[in-house]
Amino acid sequence: DDVTVAELRALAERLAREAGALVRDGRPEHVEVAATKSSAVDVVTAMDAESEALLRRIIARERPDDAILGEEEGASAGTSGLTWVIDPIDGTVNYLYSVASYAISVAVVAGPPDPAEWTVLAGAVHSIVDGRTWTAGLGAGATLDGEPVAVNPAGPLATSLVGTGFGYDADRRRHQAQVLVDVLPRVRDIRRLGSAAIDLCLVATGSLDLYYERGLNPWDLAAGALVAQEAGATVTGLHGRAAGVDMTVAGPPQAVSDLVALLEAAGADSDGSR
Ligand code: IPD
Missing domain, CATH: 3.30.540.10 (Fructose-1,6-Bisphosphatase, subunit A, domain 1)
Known part of the structure; x- marks a missing residue:
């Protein structure tokens, strides 16, 4: 059709x-x-x-x-x-x-x-x-x-408001808390608002500078990712992979590169070793 x-x-x-x-x-x-x-x-x-x-x-x-x-x-x-x-x-x-x-x-x-x-x-x-x-x-x-709508202009991580979310599995959460230990001191602040779809739309509207989350399902991600992308965001995974269940990072392109580097160094696309 x-x-x-x-x-x-x-x-x-x-x-x-x-x-x-x-x-x-x-x-x-x-x-x-x-x-x-x-x-x-x-x-x-x-x-x-x-x-x-x-x-x-x-x-x-x-x-x-x-x-x-x-x-x-x-x-x-x-x-x-x-x-x-x-x-x-x-x-x-x-x-x-x-x-x-x-x-x-x-x-x-x-x-x-x-x-x-x-x-x-x-x-x-x-x-x-x-x-x-x-x-x-x-x-x-x-x-x-x-x-x-359009994303915010990219700024340094230190003045970026970053949304994130946590999975439902206790081991994954332990590692997500560990990753946060690396992220939180380097950004303006963190928001855990509780809806991945809205978080991605808030990036599109500039109410969040950046967003990252591990473990998103396709239904959490598909619509919000297109909204963010069409608002000028890069929406990606780590290590050159596409956004998806392993990791989703969204925001203005240059700021995403900085956050991706930080998340890669923290091993944020795994559930850790413990
Ligand atoms: C959840 C929300 C939450 C995110 C979780 C999702 P649900 O979706 O989007 O913000 O952190 O990863 O599973 O279960 O309420 O549809």
Whole structure:
């Protein structure tokens, strides 16, 4: 089919907004943990499942031949060569505690099932509490609520505000804390806001200078990475590898090189030796 990037971007935005309205209006006063996943701190609520079900229903109606990869229900096959990569609530722990940073993340990618070989065509990140919505189309720029956005000019690490996040595995966290020992004294400050998708969009808007995290899944990363990239960010891994589960670093190109060097020296793309 001859769907355009602009059409895919518009649909990604609609999906993110509709699921966002469901999550916002349906939030009970006391959110319960429905289940845990990779570890006791990796939680899922009933709303994660409801939001993903809504996203899947709309995609099935509007784009029945596309594949879907979702955080809660996994992969379902398609025939068009396009895959919707969806995170029904990115920042579930914030949702649980009513901390404002959580979002719906929707991206549409072309290519084989291996994230390393994807091309992200369009994406939308809808921040549920404040309603802010970032979208991007490949080669078509990034916007926040319709207005073009751009990363901050690169500055020295010492005056850079750096976002990061931590995984759910205790050994990984021990090493992430160790890496932070090297990073924190060298930067303006660190933020751990709790939604990777929003963090990447904050780089696109200049509310963070830089962002890095190990262990991101494709649904945390795909939409926000395109938003950051289309806002002028370099989004990369370490040692010349692409951004992905091993490491994602985002920010203005020169500042990213400095942070990459620091993270490489700290062995930040491993889980350490202990
Ligand atoms: C998590 C958030 C968090 C990041 C974790 C992610 P989830 O996503 O993006 O900021 O540090 O790595 O897993 O589990 O809330 O969808």
